[in-house]
Structures are given as C-alpha cells and as structure tokens.
Amino acid sequence: MAGHSKWANIKHRKGAQDAKRGKIFTKLIKEITVASKEGGPDVDTNPRLRLAIQNAKGQNMPKDTIERAVNKGQGSDAANYEELTYEGYASNGVAVFVECSTDNINRTVSNVRAIFTKNGGSLGKNGSVEFLFDRKGVFNFPIPEGMDIEELELEMIDGGADDLEIEEERVTVYCAMEEFGNLQNKLESMNIEPETAELQRIPTTSVTLDNEAFQKVMKAIDSLEDDDDVQKVFHNMEITEEQMDLL
Template sequence: MAGHSKWANIKHRKGAQDAKRGKIFTKLIKEITVASKEGGPELENNPRLRLAVQNAKGKNMPKDTIERAINKGQGSEAASYEELTYEGYAPNGVAVFVECSTDNLNRTVSNVRAIFNKNGGSLSKNGSVEFLFERKGTFVFDLPEGMDEEDLELALIEGGAEDMSIEDGKVNVTSSMEDFGNVQSKLDELGIAPENAELERIPTTTVTLDNESFQSVMKLIDKLEDDDDVQKVFHNLEVTDEQMELI
C-alpha cells in the first residue's frame, strides 16, 4: 500500500502549529457543540459526536471541557452554528479550500475575503477548486506495542483501508470517504483509539514553489487557520523537507 507519508507529515506539522497558537481546542469545542446539536448528546447514537469527542481526547482535552461543549449544543439556549465552505487561490496559483462553522455569516465571509485579498490571494466561486481534491478518511495513531505491521495492514485492508504508512512510530491510514466508518469499526475491533480521525480533502495534483513563494502562501494559510470561524484549511501546496523547517 503506497502511503501518503508527505501529506501526513505536513498535517502533523500543521497540527503542532494549531496547538501552539492555542486554536485547536476552540475548533474542537465548536465541532463537539455542532455535533451535539445536530445528532443529540449520546455518543452511542451520534457518530459525528463520537468522532469529535475521540479527536478531542486525542489532543488531551479535559473531560469537563468536553462535557461542557456537549451540553452547549443542547436546550433552548443551544449555540447555533452554520457550516459553510469557501474556495479560492493563494499566490502562485495554490488552490485553497476553507471549511467554516459560524454564528455570524456576514462576519465570516468578510473576514475570509479580507484574508485572501490582503495576502495576495483571491476568493472564487464554489466549485472553482473543489475538483482538485478528493474526500478521504484519514486516521493517525501510535503503532500498537507488539503488533506485527503486516498483520495490522492486512486487518485494515479487510476493514476498507486504501493506504497505510508508518513514520516515527505513527501509523497513517487513508480510506475512501465511503469506507470511513468501516475503518473506524475495524480500529474499534482491534482496540485502537486514533489520536486523530477525520474526513480530509487530499489534493489530486500539487504545486511546488521556491522558499520565498512558499512563505508567501503559508502566510495566507496561517491567517485563515488563525480565524476563529475557520475549522479546516486544505491546499495543494507541495512542501519540501527544507520548507517544513521554515513553518
């Protein structure tokens, strides 16, 4: 199975950035609240909430914080968020897909448009870059102690996985969007709790830039990720090992 190792490494570095900025808990809390409001507060009956809580635990979110986020999605005073997406281009033709969750549509569209405009990018109409990405399920977890790698790979293939790679003791698994739930079930069966599991938009083609242009694009992406209404940012920029050290 050919793994998306470079993609996984970029995600790990991005995740470390988010945590450093103190943004990751804010985004996880919002996802828990939205999932709770949408499908109810019971984990066993709400797959989206179960996944959100699992990801929060993977980032060491305290139990009481998780419970408050679940409760925030319930009752007459429940927080109300609208989910929406934006598409555009960063400098040098890098495609950018933005997923948002907001309680103020006007604020969000104004902020996202301003970030693109002020950082050399341009916001486009829906569908302008979506075709450059594939929806995939991704899972990240530590290689279980004593588990044979080939046995693990065969079990995951049986569960619907497409790709698996192992780097620095971290297992990165990719599935089709349709098999996301099947792989989750297989991991449960194996007693493996991923530190992160989600549906991603993985680029089908990538753009490579020199270091100066790369930093220009990352400035725009960083600004988007810093916005409280932005949940996820996907792009098709290929990042070299040298450029990863610049992030």
Template sequence: MAGHSKWANIKRRKGAQDARRAKVFTKLIKEITVSAKEAGPDPDANPRLRLAIQNAKGANMPKDTIERAITKGSDADAEDYSDLTYEGYAPHGVAVFVECTTDNLNRTVSSIRSIFTKNGGSLSKNGSVEFMFDRKGIFSFRRPEHLEDEDAFMLELIDGGAEEVAFDHENNDVQVSTAMEDFGSLQNKLEELHIETETAELQRIPTTTVKVENDDFLSVIKLIDALEDDDDVAKVYHNLEATEAQMEMI
C-alpha cells in the same frame, strides 16, 4: 502501501499548527457543541458527535471540558451554527479550500474575503477548486506496542477499508487513509482492534500539488496561517507541496 504518502506533508503541516493548543481546543469545543446541537448529546446515536469527542480525546482535552461542550450544545437556547465552504487561490496558483462553522454568515464571508485579499490571494466561485481534492478518511494513531507483524496488521486494516497505510517508525505513529464511503467501516475495524486514534477525520486530499520557491512558499503559508487563525474556520486544505527544507522554515 507503507511508507511515504501524498498526504504526509499535510499531516506534518497540521501537526505544526496544532501546537497552538488553545486555538485547537476552541475549534474542537465548537465542533462538539455544534454536533450535540445538530443531532443530540448521545454519541452512540450521533456519529458526528462521536467523531468530535474522539478527536478531542486525541488532543488530550479534559473530560470535563468535553462534557461541558456537550451540555452547552444540548441547551435549547444554544446558538445556531451553519457549515459553509469557501474556495480560492493563494499566491502563485495554490488552490485553497476552507471549511467554516459560523453563527454569523456576514461576518465570516467578510473575514475570509479580507484574509485572501490582504495576503495576495483571491476568492473564487464554488466548484472552482473543489474538483482538485479527493475526500478521504484519515486516521492517525500510535503504533501498537506489541505489534510484531506489520504486514499482517496492514492486511487487517485493508480488510476494514484502508487504502493506504504509512508507518512512521521515527515517531512511532501510523497514518491510514480510506475512501470517504469506507470511513465508518475502518473506524469500526480500529475499535475492534482496540486502537484509540489520535485523530480521525474526513480530509480533502489534493489530486495534484504545486511547488514554489522559498520566498513564495512563505507568502502562501502567511495566507494559510491567517485563515487557520480565524475563529470561524474549522479546516483549511491546499495543494501546496513543501520540501523538507521549507517545512523547517516554519
């Protein structure tokens, strides 16, 4: 149960991208605004907003920035956004699934298609790669300071719906995965244990992965980076498996 997990590379990849703080804040603010617009400004009655606020706090976003985003979303004149997804392939057969939030569908599809084309990839029809990913809840948080019995702690999390628990002793972190339908249950268990998460989100975890040579790896990463840099893109998932040496390259 503990130790290396199949989503560890994705987590490390995400951490590398999150270093671009301004870009991360922009996407978090948009998610808060959209969530407040969609179902109201009360996080207790709006699970999507509650999760967005939780992730913003985990990224150390200032409280007043969060409150301004909620207020903006609560405004009757706030822009309308749509959630949509795109599926395709990066070079060398790497599957890519893109989640977007946009106020201009034409702009977004044009931009996503251009990014795939310019970087040697190709867009595909809906459903072409979605089946290659499982929907999982992924929680990341600091290892509790006074935790003495990891096995007992793990059993507590399993009781709350956890499927996999990974202790990263080097960085003093814990990552937990759960089935999508158990996301709320595990979230409640962590709150019960007074654990504040750094990230809590639904992710698409690849059921199979693709390995490529170093030069090919960089060409795939170039496409993924370009997608993640697009303001309309919320999340990018892929089934590229990276070695430790390849991770050092980026």
C-alpha cells in the same frame, strides 16, 4: 501500501499547530457543541459527536471541558451555527479549500475574502478548486505494541483502507470517504483508539514553490486558521523538509 508521504498538509500542520492549542480547543469545542445540538448528546447514536469527542481526547482536552461542550449543545442558548465552505487561490496558484462553522455568514465571508485579497490571492466560486481534492478518511495512531506491521496492513485493508504510511512509530491510514465508518469499526474491533480520525481533502495535484513564495502562502493559511469561524484549511502545496523547518 506503506511508502511515500503524499499528504504533507496533515503532518506539517500538526506540529505547527501545537503552539496554537488554545485555537485548536476552540474549534474542537465548537464541533462538539454543533454535533451535540444536531444529533443529541448520546455518542452511541450520534457518530459525529463520537468522532468529535475522540478527536478532542486526542488533543488531551480535559474531560470536564468536553462535557461542558456537549451540554452547551443541549442548552437553549446554544448558537445556531451554519457550516459553509469557501474556495479560492492563494498567491502563486495554490488552491485553498476552507471549511467554516459560523453564526454570522456576513462576518465570515467578509473575513475570508479579506484574507485572500490581503495576501495576494482571490476568493472563487463554489467548485472552483473542489475538483482538485479527493475527500478521504484519515486515521492517525501509534503502532500498537507487539503488533506485526504486515498484519496491521492486512487488517487495515480488510477494513477498507486504500493507503497506509508508517513514520516514527506512528501510522496514518487513508480510506475512501465511503469506507470511513467501516474502518472506524475495524479499529474499534482491534481496540485501537486513533488520536485523530477525520475527513480530509487530499489534493490530486500539487504545486511546488520556492521558500519565499511558500512563506507568503503560509502567511495567508495561518491567517485563515486563526479566524474563529474557520474549522479547517486545505491546500495543494508540496512542502519540502526545508520548508517544514521554516515553520
């Protein structure tokens, strides 16, 4: 179970995005608002809202900010957001999958296409890169105090996990998308509250680039993440320790 890091896209982005906390809050607020509008304000009957609030708390979002976002979703002036995905290739053949939430589709597709093109890539059709990723649940939390690692691994397997990584006193647990709810319930039964719990797109194959090419692709990815309509960006670059330091 424990071992190599097959998904650098999660870890390295966490550190890089710490400097973008305002942007992170904006995206989390939008997710809370959409979840509240679509499924109601009660976290006990709205698992999407429950998850969104959990992730917001993991980013230390103030309680009153969370409450305002929930209430906004119940208001008559709440925006009608539509969820869209875009797929394409950045420069050097790097596959990129973009998840968006927007109240203006024309604006969003125009911005996303422009970012791809400006940075030497191209926006593709739906399905052009989706097959290069597996959809998995990913949970991240500190190692529970006093818990034996082997015991934790066995509990996670029992809850539906198919991989687990331990690094610097932190645990990252992966599961099939279908097991997301089961693993979430298992963590709750163990009184473990993840700092992040989300569905990620894990690449099945990866591309290795030199530092110059890597920085060019990262410029495009950063531009996508900076767009207010973009919620998440996934790619299939294999990132070295040296390249992480460049960020």
